[in-house]
Amino acid sequence: xxxxxxxxxxQVITIVVxxxxxxxxxxxxxxxxxxxxxxxxxxxxxxxQNAVPAPAKNLIVEVPQTWQGQTIYHAQLKPNQxxxxxxxxxxxxxxxxxxxxxxxxxxxxxxxxFVVGAMMQTYPQIAKQVVAEGHELGNHTWNHSYRRMDRPTxxxxxxxxxxxxxxxxxxKTALFRPPGGYLNNGLAxxxxxxxxxxxxxxxxxxxxxxxxxxxxxxxxxxxxTAKPGAIVLLHDGGGxxxxxxxxxxxxxxxxxxxxxxxxxxxxxxxxxxxxQATTIKAVPAVKKDGKSx
Ligand SMILES: [Zn+2]
Numbered sequence: 001x002x003x004x005x006x007x008x009x010x011q012v013i014t015i016v017v018x019x020x021x022x023x024x025x026x027x028x029x030x031x032x033x034x035x036x037x038x039x040x041x042x043x044x045x046x047x048x049q050n051a052v053p054a055p056a057k058n059l060i061v062e063v064p065q066t067w068q069g070q071t072i073y074h075a076q077l078k079p080n081q082x083x084x085x086x087x088x089x090x091x092x093x094x095x096x097x098x099x100x101x102x103x104x105x106x107x108x109x110x111x112x113x114f115v116v117g118a119m120m121q122t123y124p125q126i127a128k129q130v131v132a133e134g135h136e137l138g139n140h141t142w143n144h145s146y147r148r149m150d151r152p153t154x155x156x157x158x159x160x161x162x163x164x165x166x167x168x169x170x171x172k173t174a175l176f177r178p179p180g181g182y183l184n185n186g187l188a189x190x191x192x193x194x195x196x197x198x199x200x201x202x203x204x205x206x207x208x209x210x211x212x213x214x215x216x217x218x219x220x221x222x223x224x225t226a227k228p229g230a231i232v233l234l235h236d237g238g239g240x241x242x243x244x245x246x247x248x249x250x251x252x253x254x255x256x257x258x259x260x261x262x263x264x265x266x267x268x269x270x271x272x273x274x275x276q277a278t279t280i281k282a283v284p285a286v287k288k289d290g291k292s293x
Pocket of ligand 1: 089140178180
């Protein structure tokens, strides 16, 4: 070994030693903090607790077990349970998704975006922004095809999209929406098999119709069909969505005026699951007078 080589070798060793001790100290330090959190939950340690960020709720889009593998059009809620879910399909789109996100942020509304894998590959940053701003993502296949497909093709459409959603944003979603709402071309069957909830809709603004209505027509379509537990279909991609962008503030204002609060897809399913659980509990098998119902 030449002197020069030995010098290089020693440099490498030094770097390795420094890096290893740094790492060891880091582990030790975080280990100590962890112990403090567990053993002394006093206000003094509040700063340590705050230092451990809770995982963002919308990163794991879980659904109640009762809904896994099911299809939902809307939640069946009481007339006074005024919650509604806005959903946006076919993005991410560099123009319209961003405009929609701004409107949602201004109005403190959280929504659900059913993304197309191929669009996600092209615009990963937009999808990251959707998640960073607290919205949920759902799977809307890779190619957005309506045709009938065999199981491997359906699997590829859905799995590839689930994978790219996870790789780009860290989100694991259990929500699926079939393109065009087609339930019999193999996609929905595969999705249900994978325990996705197939999320359809009960209210649509008509922005993807062949003859897109004017803004006032879109607003009216949603407000007319709004009901507690409704799922509203809108589009942030798949065409020129400038009318949707114009209609959205009025849709939100109209729904708020009717007393609605906005929830994401998985929140709606949770509310529905709780509602069903309490309904079941609330119905006694035997009445107080002893007669069975
Ligand atoms: Zn679509």
